[in-house]
Amino acid sequence: MFGINDIPKFLLAFFLVLPLISILHEAGHVLFAWLMGAKNIRVVVGSGKPVLNIGIIEIRQYYFWYGFCTFENIERKEKLANILIFSGGALFNLLSTIAVILLVENEILEAGLLTYQFTYFSMYYVFFALLPMLYPGGNYSDGKMILELLRNKEEVIRERTYRVKKKTEEEKWQVLDHHNKLIETFDKEENAMEKAREVAHEHRPSRIINSKGKEVQNYPRIPL
Template sequence: MFGINDIPKFFLAFFLVLPVISFLHEAGHVFFAWLMGGKNIKVTVGTGDVVFRLGMLEVRQYYFWYGHCSFDNLQRNERFSNMLIFSGGVLFNALSALAVMYLVENGSLEAGMLTYQFTYFSMYYIFFALLPMPYPDGSFSDGKVILDLIRNKPRIAETIYRVSWQEEKKQWQVLDHNKRVVQTFQDEDAALARAHELAQSHRPSRLLHIKNGKEVEVFNYPLVPL
């Protein structure tokens, strides 16, 4: 039964152990994103206002709650690559929990409250990450994305945006996935900047640049693992 004496243990788990587990989870996503050639990798720990940034790491005010990573331009942007990336979080959680259990079993690490909380909440994290469900904000759990990738569901199909030169009107056009004109520009860089903005806000997406009738991918924006 949970009692008064357990309250300090709860705060220790919530403010120290869970953030460490969350960071390891995001590290797993990042490792496979890097392995698949991802660029502009960023890890966010917590939510709320940004407290500090250190390289690719961003720590927010409520560091003990939530986390995600983002990356762009995967060189190997395929179903299997994405399955590895979205599985990376739970894989790192599982391996770290097994490592702690092994060290405790062979006497290299003393069993105690921290080791118990670490392994317990690692399993907790793995379970809810793999549970295939949508979130209220419209995003999906890792398990849901992995399942959709296996089934090749259209919900994870990429949205394609294009930047094309319109010779008759002498202007650059930004086209949506239905090839409808979203906006026109006189400047090519301005058109590309707008297309990047649209593609980044509608992940997963690809940005194609049409020149001389040829479509060339200039960027891709994969889904963001949580």
Template sequence: MFGISDLPKFFLAFFLVMPLISIIHEGGHVFFAWMMGGKNIKVSIGTGKPIINMGMLEVRQYYFWYGLCTFENLRKNRRWSNILIFGGGSLFNLLGVVAVMLLVEQEVIDTNMFTYQFTYFSLYYIFFAMLPMPYPDGNYSDGKIILDLLLGKTSVIKERIYRVHWHNENKEWQVLDHEQGFVQAFKDEQDACNKAKEIAKSYRPSKIVNIKDGEETEIHNYPRIPL
């Protein structure tokens, strides 16, 4: 039964062990995103307003809850590469569990409350990350993405395409949405590209292509965010 004497264990698990496990999980996503050529990789730990920014790491006010990894311009944006990226978080959690078990077995560290909680909550984290289910906000669990990809349902990573092209008659650069509907016109090509990036970033997964002389060239992509 949970009693007053168990409160320190609760605080240890909630405010130290769980955030550490979350960092390891996001580290797995980061590793494989980097391996697949992702750029501008960022990791957010927690939710609420940002309180610490250190390179790619952002710690938010409620650091003990939630986490996500964002990146851009994935060079190898294929089904297998996405499986590795979305599975990377749980893989790193599992490797953490194995490492702790080996260290305990070799008597490098002692069995204590921290090692017990780390192992227990890492497996808890893996279970819910890999359980194939949709979330209320419209996102999917890592397991749901992976299962759909294994079943050939690539719609989960199918990108909206935003286009930037030169309209010769009007002498302007036009931004078109994923249904090739007109969004906005600009005199400068870079301004048009910036506008397309602003829109595409809000609708992941998405990519931007530039149309010149009838040829489409990808200039940026925003893959789906692993949680």
């Protein structure tokens, strides 16, 4: 039964152990994304307002809650490359758990509260990362992405390109989809760009090309 004496143990897990496990999880995604040619990799630890940036790592106000990584769409777009990226987080959590268990069994580390909490919550991370489910906001869990890819539903990684183009004769701005079909027409470029961002974000992985032919936004699938 959970008692008063367990509160400090809970706080230790919540404020120290869980963030460490989260960082290891994102490191697994990042390693495979980097190996597959991803650019502009960012790791976000926590939620809320950003408070500190260390290299590619952004630490947010509530550093103990949530985490994800972002990167521009990878060079290698085949199924296996994406399976490796989305399984990397759970793989790192599993390997780090095995490493801690072996270190304890060989008396290199002392068995205690920290090692227990680390192994327990690492396996918790592995389970929920690989559970195939759809999160609020349209994100797939890592397990859901892997399952869809194993089912050969490669549309989940097929990049879509949305374009904002000016129709000179009418002085209108058009948003075109990846089949070059019209989505909507606007009087102002900024309104067209806003619509393009909305559609591209909903149909990740995707990118937006402006009227000059330059990529202005990139929306990869986000490993969580």
